[in-house]
Amino acid sequence: MNEFDLIARLSASLPSNSSVVLGAGDDCAVLESGQPGRYLLFKTDAVVEGIHFTSDAKPEQIGHKALARCLSDIAAMAGNPTAALVTLALPKDFKAEFIERIYAGMNRLAKNHGVAIVGGETTSNPERLLISISVLGEVQKEKCVLRSGAKDGDALFVTGELGGSRSGKHLDFEPRLAESQWLASHFPIHAMIDLSDGLAGDLRHLLQRSGVGAELLARAIPISHAAKLQAREKSPSKPPLLAALTDGEDFELLFAAPGKIAVPLLDAWKNQFPSLRLSCIGKITATLGLKLRDKSGVRSLEANGYVHFA
Amino acid sequence: MNEFDLIARLSASLPSNSSVVLGAGDDCAVLESGQPGRYLLFKTDAVVEGIHFTSDAKPEQIGHKALARCLSDIAAMAGNPTAALVTLALPKDFKAEFIERIYAGMNRLAKNHGVAIVGGETTSNPERLLISISVLGEVQKEKCVLRSGAKDGDALFVTGELGGSRSGKHLDFEPRLAESQWLASHFPIHAMIDLSDGLAGDLRHLLQRSGVGAELLARAIPISHAAKLQAREKSPSKPPLLAALTDGEDFELLFAAPGKIAVPLLDAWKNQFPSLRLSCIGKITATLGLKLRDKSGVRSLEANGYVHFA
Numbered sequence: 014m015n016e017f018d019l020i021a022r023l024s025a026s027l028p029s030n031s032s033v034v035l036g037a038g039d040d041c042a043v044l045e046s047g048q049p050g051r052y053l054l055f056k057t058d059a060v061v062e063g064i065h066f067t068s069d070a071k072p073e074q075i076g077h078k079a080l081a082r083c084l085s086d087i088a089a090m091a092g093n094p095t096a097a098l099v100t101l102a103l104p105k106d107f108k109a110e111f112i113e114r115i116y117a118g119m120n121r122l123a124k125n126h127g128v129a130i131v132g133g134e135t136t137s138n139p140e141r142l143l144i145s146i147s148v149l150g151e152v153q154k155e156k157c158v159l160r161s162g163a164k165d166g167d168a169l170f171v172t173g174e175l176g177g178s179r180s181g182k183h184l185d186f187e188p189r190l191a192e193s194q195w196l197a198s199h200f201p202i203h204a205m206i207d208l209s210d211g212l213a214g215d216l217r218h219l220l221q222r223s224g225v226g227a228e229l230l231a232r233a234i235p236i237s238h239a240a241k242l243q244a245r246e247k248s249p250s251k252p253p254l255l256a257a258l259t260d261g262e263d264f265e266l267l268f269a270a271p272g273k274i275a276v277p278l279l280d281a282w283k284n285q286f287p288s289l290r291l292s293c294i295g296k297i298t299a300t301l302g303l304k305l306r307d308k309s310g311v312r313s314l315e316a317n318g319y320v321h322f323a
Numbered sequence: 324m325n326e327f328d329l330i331a332r333l334s335a336s337l338p339s340n341s342s343v344v345l346g347a348g349d350d351c352a353v354l355e356s357g358q359p360g361r362y363l364l365f366k367t368d369a370v371v372e373g374i375h376f377t378s379d380a381k382p383e384q385i386g387h388k389a390l391a392r393c394l395s396d397i398a399a400m401a402g403n404p405t406a407a408l409v410t411l412a413l414p415k416d417f418k419a420e421f422i423e424r425i426y427a428g429m430n431r432l433a434k435n436h437g438v439a440i441v442g443g444e445t446t447s448n449p450e451r452l453l454i455s456i457s458v459l460g461e462v463q464k465e466k467c468v469l470r471s472g473a474k475d476g477d478a479l480f481v482t483g484e485l486g487g488s489r490s491g492k493h494l495d496f497e498p499r500l501a502e503s504q505w506l507a508s509h510f511p512i513h514a515m516i517d518l519s520d521g522l523a524g525d526l527r528h529l530l531q532r533s534g535v536g537a538e539l540l541a542r543a544i545p546i547s548h549a550a551k552l553q554a555r556e557k558s559p560s561k562p563p564l565l566a567a568l569t570d571g572e573d574f575e576l577l578f579a580a581p582g583k584i585a586v587p588l589l590d591a592w593k594n595q596f597p598s599l600r601l602s603c604i605g606k607i608t609a610t611l612g613l614k615l616r617d618k619s620g621v622r623s624l625e626a627n628g629y630v631h632f633a
Contacts, residue, residue, distance in 0.1 A: 042441035048357040131352035147457035
C-alpha cells in the first residue's frame, strides 16, 4: 500500500457529522458556520526543520512561512482567514530570542491579513523544530471555490512566476488572499488550488477532483527568474520549463474559469494587480490526462508529475 | 527569562481582531461565531513520542489520547466539539498498519462524541512520532465557562479520582464532555479547567485568572487507586495525597460554583452520573494563595505546585 492508497483508505473511514460540507481532500475543510450564507474554512499545516526549512533560515522567515502556507490554502478557496493557533515543538537547545523572532515573523504576516493569533502551545521535539499551525477562515457560500468545479472548455490561469522557489521565495512568499477574493468576487471561478507540490502535481489534483483533463501550453507557462538562473548556474541543470512544471512551494494560485471570459479577466487583473503577473497557461479538456503542447506537438506529462525533455 | 515570562511576553503582543472574545490563556480560544447566542471554541494540542507516550503504547491509545486531550479542553469550557484536523508527523520507519491503528483510536473517540475528522496532513519527523490536533467546538454564550469567574465563597469540585494517571489512565481517559455540558446547563458554574498539569498546578491557573485564592481540604481530595498502589509499590514512594495534588494528566474537571448550591449540585450529580465520583474539595477565598487544610492545621502549598510532607 503506497502513501496515496493509505490516505484514500483513511479518508474513506473518517467520522463525519452534519456540520461538514467538505472534509479531507481540498485545500481546506469546509464547514457550516451556522450563519446563513457563510461557510467556515478550517486548515492545518506543519513545517519541519530539515524538510521545509534549514537551520540557516532566519526565525522570522520560518514563522512567516509556517503561517503563510496555511493562509495560502485559505486563499485557494477564496476565503478570508480570521484566527490561527500555533504549536511550537521545540528542540532541546532553543533560545527565548529564537522563539520571539519566529513570532515576530508570524505576527507581521497575521497583522497584514487581519488574522488573530489566539493561542496554541509549546511542546518539546528534541531533535528539530516543528511548527504546526491551524487556521480558521470564512467565505461567502457562493464565492467558495473548490478544486472540483473545472469544466471542459475552461481556461487555466496561474498567478506569478513558477519554479526555483527553494532559492528563497519559499521563505517569504505572500499568500494570494486579496487576489483570490477579488477573483471570486468578480468572475465565475470554477476551480482553484494553491501550488505547493508543483504546477503539474497540483494541476493533477484539481483535474482528478473535477473529473477532467487539461492541455498546457509550454510557451505560456511563466518561468521565474530563479528557475532560469538555477538552470544556468547548476550542473546538471534542470530545464527552466521543467522547474516551472515540477518545483514545489510556488504558493501561487492555479485556477480554471470559462474560456470566454479569459480576455476580460486578464484585462481586469492587469488593472487591479499591475505588479503581479497572471498567465493563461492552457485549457481544461473533457479527455482525461495532462498534456503539454509545445512547438514539437502535444505529449503527455507523466503521472509522477515529471516530464522527460529531449 | 523563564518559560512563563516568555509566554506572557509573547501572548501580550499577539495580533487580534474583532472576532476574538478570548485569546491565549484559557482552555480554548473563544471566537464570535457570527451566530447570535453561540461562540466558537478553537483549540490545538500535540502529543510527542517519548514525552506524552512511550513507544510501547498501543497506536489506538496514542490516537485516542491525542484527540481526547483536545476534547478535554472543549469540555473545560462546557462546549461541544464539532470538527478536528489531524497532523501526523511520522518517524522514518513507520508502517501503514501503525497509522491505521492510530486513526482507529481517534475515529472511535470522535464518533462517540459526534466529532467529524475533516482532514489534516502527514509530514515527516524522522526521530519520533508527533501528533498535532486542532479542534473546533461550539457553546451557548451564556453557558461558556472560563477559568476566570471564581468568586470568594465558591465551593471547589473535582470529578473522578486523582493521581497516578501515568500508570495507564493517561492513555484511555474519557473527556468529560457530557458532564461539563450538564453542569453548565443546570448550575451556575463560575469557573472551570481540565486537569492536565496536576490539581495544584491547574488550580493555580484558575486562581490566577480569577484573582482569588483557595483552601483545599486534604481529606476531601479523591485519591485514585493507582496513586495508592504506586505509593505502596514504589520506593521511594510518593504519598498518595501528594500524587493527587501534583501528578499530571488526570483530565478530570475542576470547577467552582457558589457554596450555597454545593449540596443540591452533589445530589443531582449522583443521580445523573452515578458511576463517576464528584468531590467538593475546598473553597475559594478572597485571600490570594493556595492553602491546604489537614488535621494538623492550614499551610501554604508552594508556588511550584509541590508541597512538602513531613
